[in-house]
Amino acid sequence: MTTRAAPIDSSREAAAGLTAELSDDVVHKLVLRLTLLLTLLHGPTMVALAVTVRLLAGLPLAFPRLLDLRLLWYVLAVVLLAGAFWDWQQNDNHDYLLAYWALACGLSLAAKHATAWLRHCAAVLLAVVFASAFLWKLIGSEYLDGSFLYFTLLSDGRLQPLASAISGTRIADLSLPMQAIAFLGTRGFEGVHVPVDAAPSLRVVALPLSWTVLLVEGCVAACFLAPAMRSRATAHWSLIAFIVLTYFVLPVFPFAFLLCVMGLAACDVGDSAMRRRYIVLLACLHVTLLPWQTLLVP
Amino acid sequence: MRPGSSERVDKRSFLVPAIAVCVVGIQMLCANLSTLTAWKGGGFGMFATIDNPRTRFIVVDAVDTSGKSYRVDVPYGRFLEIRELGRRYANQLLAFPTSSGLHGLARVISESSLRAVDPENTEVPVALQRVLFDPPLAPLLGALRRAQLTQPTRIGRPAIEVNEVRASVLGLRYDRRRQVAVLERLASATVNVTFQQRAQPK
Numbered sequence: 001m002t003t004r005a006a007p008i009d010s011s012r013e014a015a016a017g018l019t020a021e022l023s024d025d026v027v028h029k030l031v032l033r034l035t036l037l038l039t040l041l042h043g044p045t046m047v048a049l050a051v052t053v054r055l056l057a058g059l060p061l062a063f064p065r066l067l068d069l070r071l072l073w074y075v076l077a078v079v080l081l082a083g084a085f086w087d088w089q090q091n092d093n094h095d096y097l098l099a100y101w102a103l104a105c106g107l108s109l110a111a112k113h114a115t116a117w118l119r120h121c122a123a124v125l126l127a128v129v130f131a132s133a134f135l136w137k138l139i140g141s142e143y144l145d146g147s148f149l150y151f152t153l154l155s156d157g158r159l160q161p162l163a164s165a166i167s168g169t170r171i172a173d174l175s176l177p178m179q180a181i182a183f184l185g186t187r188g189f190e191g192v193h194v195p196v197d198a199a200p201s202l203r204v205v206a207l208p209l210s211w212t213v214l215l216v217e218g219c220v221a222a223c224f225l226a227p228a229m230r231s232r233a234t235a236h237w238s239l240i241a242f243i244v245l246t247y248f249v250l251p252v253f254p255f256a257f258l259l260c261v262m263g264l265a266a267c268d269v270g271d272s273a274m275r276r277r278y279i280v281l282l283a284c285l286h287v288t289l290l291p292w293q294t295l296l297v298p
Numbered sequence: 299m300r301p302g303s304s305e306r307v308d309k310r311s312f313l314v315p316a317i318a319v320c321v322v323g324i325q326m327l328c329a330n331l332s333t334l335t336a337w338k339g340g341g342f343g344m345f346a347t348i349d350n351p352r353t354r355f356i357v358v359d360a361v362d363t364s365g366k367s368y369r370v371d372v373p374y375g376r377f378l379e380i381r382e383l384g385r386r387y388a389n390q391l392l393a394f395p396t397s398s399g400l401h402g403l404a405r406v407i408s409e410s411s412l413r414a415v416d417p418e419n420t421e422v423p424v425a426l427q428r429v430l431f432d433p434p435l436a437p438l439l440g441a442l443r444r445a446q447l448t449q450p451t452r453i454g455r456p457a458i459e460v461n462e463v464r465a466s467v468l469g470l471r472y473d474r475r476r477q478v479a480v481l482e483r484l485a486s487a488t489v490n491v492t493f494q495q496r497a498q499p500k
Contacts, residue, residue: 088339089351089386089393096321096340104314117311124315129342132322136336136343143346147474151348177479180429181470184481185355187442188369190468193432193478227307250345 022272024115028108029067031118031265034282035105036061038261039076039098042254044083044091052079073106093129094255100125101258115269122266123224126239126259130221137214144214146207153202154178158250167199174198216242224266236274239263240281251288260285328394333467333484338393348479351392353470355481358407360445361462368414368445368458370407395467400487404465408489412445412458432478464488 022030039057044050056076060066080099084091104121111117142148153163155178160171167174180194220242223235239259247256264278318340325341328334336343337350344350358370391399420440422431445458466486472479 084340087386089389091338091340093340093342093344096318100314100318103317104311107310107313111308111310117308120307121311121314124312125318128315128318128322132326132342133346135326136341136346139330140336140343140346142348142472142474145474147472148346148348151472151479152345176426176429180426180431181353181479181481183423183426184431184435185353185468187439188355188357188359188466188468189435189438190357190481190483192435192438193473193476193480195430196472196477196479 022275024269027264027267027275028115028118030279031261032067032105033061034257034261034264035098035101036067038254038257039080039102042257043098044080044087044095046083046087049079049083053083068109070106070109073102073109077103077106092252092255094252094258097125097129097258098254101262118265119267119269122262123235126262126266127221127225130217130242131225134214134217134221137217143210146203146210149210150203150206151196153206154196154198156250162249163199163202166205167201169199213242213245216245233274236263236267236277240277243281243285247285248288253285253288256285256288257282332394333396333469334394335392335469348472349469351389354392354395354484355468356388356391356403357466357468358403359464359466360407360412360458360460361464363459363461365461366443368412368443370412370463371415371444371446372407391467395469395485397485397487400465400467400485401489404463404487404489407447407465408460408463408491410447412460413448414458415444415446417442417444460491462488462490 036057040054040061043053043057053076056072056079060069060072066072077099080095080102084096084099087095104118104125108114108118108121137143140148142151153159154174160174163169163174164171176198177194177196184190184192184194216238219238220235223232223238240263243256243259243263247253260278260282264275264282267275267278321340322342325334325339325343328339329336329341329343335350335354336347356372358372360368360370362368387399387403391403417440420436422435422439426435448457464486465488467484468481469484470479471482
C-alpha cells in the first residue's frame with residue numbers, strides 16, 4: 001500500500017526556494033532551459049526551419065534527460081546558424097546571437113566544468129556584441145550628435161507616442177517626414193530634400209539619450225572584456241541598465257530575454273543575488289509586451 | 299570563488315566569440331566598403347544608422363525606342379508575381395544592393411511586357427502639402443511617365459517598345475547641417491534590349 005507524500009506547505013517552501021542558494025549546477029540547467037524556451041517561442045519562422053527548431057527546442061523541455069544531450073544542441077545550433085545566414089537579409093541581430101549561444105550551450109556540455117566554461121563564454125560573447133554595437137555607433141556619422149535618435153523618435157511607430165508626449169506634437173505631424181520620404185521613394189524621386197524638423201524640441205532629449213546609451217554599451221563591453229572586471233557588480237549592473245534603458249522603451253523581447261540569459265550565465269560563482277536579479281528582470285521583461293505606449297496617446 | 303589563477307580559462311570557450319567576431323568583421327567591411335546596410339548581416343549595427351532597409355527603395359526605369367523614359371511600377375507585392383524573383387530577392391536588393399543583383403531584376407523586367415498607364419494626380423497629396431520639398435514636387439509629378447508590368451494582349455494599349463531598362467536602389471542620407479533627408483542612388487544596373495529580344499513574342 002503506497003503512502004502519499006505530505007502536502008507541501010506551498011507558501012513557505014516556495015519562499016524558501018526563491019531565496020535558496022542558486023548553485024552552479026542549478027543555474028547551468030536553468031540557462032539551458034531558458035535558452036530552449038526562447039528558441040521555442042521566438043525561434044526562426046522560416047517554414048523550412050520552424051518545425052525542426054521547435055522540435056529540437058521542445059523535446060528537452062518535455063523530456064529533461066535530453067537536456068544534456070550534446071548532439072541535440074549541436075544540431076540545434078547548426079540549424080539556427082544555417083537559418084541566420086540563409087535568411088540574412090531578413091534576420092535581426094538576435095537571431096545570430098541565439099545561434100551562437102545555442103552552440104555555446106552545446107559546447108559547454110563537453111567541458112569539464114560546464115558552468116565555468118559557459119560563464120566565460122557568455123562574458124566574452126557579451127563583450128563582442130556590445131563592443132560591435134559601440135563601434136558601429138562611433139563610426140556611424142549620425143549617432144553622436146543625436147540625429148539618429150531624433151529621426152527614430154519621429155519615424156518609429158513604437159517611439160512616436162513617447163515622442164508625442166514629450167514634444168506635444170501630434171503623431172500625424174511626427175510621421176510627416178517619413179511619409180514624405182516614402183512618397184518620394186515609391187516614385188523614385190532622388191535628390192529631393194525633405195526637411196526633418198517635425199518636432200525640434202525632441203533634439204534636446206535625443207542627444208543626452210544617445211550618449212547615455214553609448215556610454216552604457218561601452219561600459220558593458222569594457223567590463224565583460226576585462227577579466228578582472230567580469231566578476232564585479234559593475235559589469236552586471238551596466239548590462240541590466242542597458243536592458244532596462246533600451247528594451248522597456250523600444251521593446252525587442254527576444255533580444256532582451258537572450259541578454260538576460262547570457263547575463264545570468266555570466267554571473268560569478270556563488271553570486272546568487274545577481275542571478276536572482278536577472279531572473280526577476282526576465283519576469284519583468286514581459287511588461288514590454290504590453291502596449292503601454294498607447295497610454296501616452298491622448 | 300572568483301575567476302583568476304584558481305580557475306583556468308578553457309581556450310575553447312573563445313571559439314564561439316571568435317565566430318561572432320569574424321561575422322562582425324565581414325559585415326562591417328561590407329557595410330563600410332559596399333552597400334550593405336548596417337542593420338543586417340549580423341554586425342550588431344542596428345540602431346546606429348538612419349539608413350536601413352525600410353528607408354531604401356527599388357526603382358526601375360524603362361526607356362522606349364523613341365527615348366521616352368517611364369518609371370515602372372514594381373511594388374513590393376508584385377515581386378512574388380515576377381518569375382525568377384520573390385520576396386527574398388526584393389529583401390536582398392534592399393539590404394545589399396549590388397549591380398549583379400539589380401542586373402537580374404532589370405533583365406527580368408526587360409523580358410516582360412510593359413504598358414504605359416495614366417499619369418497619376420500631379421497635385422501633391424493633401425497630407426504632404428505642408429512639407430517644403432526642395433525642389434518642389436508638383437513639376438516632378440507632372441513630368442513622371444509611368445508604366446506597369448502587364449500580360450501581353452491584343453486589346454488595350456500597345457506594349458511599350460523597351461530599349462533599355464535600369465534598376466536602382468535609392469537609400470536615405472541625412473544632412474545633419476541642413477537637417478534634411480534626401481534619397482540617393484546606392485547602386486544601379488542597366489540592361490539594353492536587343493532587336494532580337496524586341497522581336498520575340500512575350
